[in-house]
Amino acid sequence: MPELPEVETVVRNLRTKIIGARIEEVELNMAKVVSTPDPETFARLVRSCEIRGINRRGKYILVSFSDDLVLVVHLRMTGQFVFSATAQPNPKHTHLVLHLSNGYLRFTDMRQFGRFWLVPASELNTVSGLKDLGVEPLTTAFKMNDFCDLLGRRRQKIKALLLDQRTIAGMGNIYTDEALFRSKIHPERLAVEVSVKEARALYRAVREVLNDGIAFGGTSVRDYVDAEGNEGRFQDMLRVYGKKGQSCPRCGETIRRIKAAGRGTYFCPRCQK
Numbered sequence: 001m002p003e004l005p006e007v008e009t010v011v012r013n014l015r016t017k018i019i020g021a022r023i024e025e026v027e028l029n030m031a032k033v034v035s036t037p038d039p040e041t042f043a044r045l046v047r048s049c050e051i052r053g054i055n056r057r058g059k060y061i062l063v064s065f066s067d068d069l070v071l072v073v074h075l076r077m078t079g080q081f082v083f084s085a086t087a088q089p090n091p092k093h094t095h096l097v098l099h100l101s102n103g104y105l106r107f108t109d110m111r112q113f114g115r116f117w118l119v120p121a122s123e124l125n126t127v128s129g130l131k132d133l134g135v136e137p138l139t140t141a142f143k144m145n146d147f148c149d150l151l152g153r154r155r156q157k158i159k160a161l162l163l164d165q166r167t168i169a170g171m172g173n174i175y176t177d178e179a180l181f182r183s184k185i186h187p188e189r190l191a192v193e194v195s196v197k198e199a200r201a202l203y204r205a206v207r208e209v210l211n212d213g214i215a216f217g218g219t220s221v222r223d224y225v226d227a228e229g230n231e232g233r234f235q236d237m238l239r240v241y242g243k244k245g246q247s248c249p250r251c252g253e254t255i256r257r258i259k260a261a262g263r264g265t266y267f268c269p270r271c272q273k
């Protein structure tokens, strides 16, 4: 599933391509990908809108239109949002195409969990999950002391806490495992039992892995591609995620995979305490 670095990469790609473009036609091949409004209203409202901006909040993409409308997109498991300047045949699983004045913006999604919402800017809070999002970890609003205090209050496994979008927005399975590895914390530790020193290391690791992920254009372990259809490169930089049975790059111990917070979780049993 695309996490913060992948969604940020898509947003940065698109920002250079679609701002100022006008939507000329809407091709909706699978009605259920639009959560709200109904398909006819969606097509009618979107047609002739101009794209004014594009931003990210957690794992959501927010495309600002003229008429004070916002198109909210969540890629979920396998959604891809790809721009092409020229007409091309739709790839398999293309559910929505926005025909722009300067190209085509396609949404493809094999698993069909990705969703669109078109809402007035003043009603963004009605989009499922958006209003409950926690702090953006790469902004100045994410403070080390707040993070340490939070961990000290929660009797929750640290992995589950990091995955909870209401706590920190945008973390997913890959970057969580990588951050816990870098800070040498076992994924099943209770947050409250993580020391202040470890919490500080984890805080730094969270920001570091997310920034590294963005710097390398995201992680393509399955379906993720950026808005130009290219794979990311951070999968080559992963230290534990997906490395079951391989040697820990820090201590040489064999990396294990367990279920933690309901997710396949990779860690080093020797150097993550």
Ligand SMILES: [Zn+2]
Pocket: 248, 249, 250, 251, 252, 253, 268, 269, 270, 271, 272
């Ligand atoms: Zn190790």
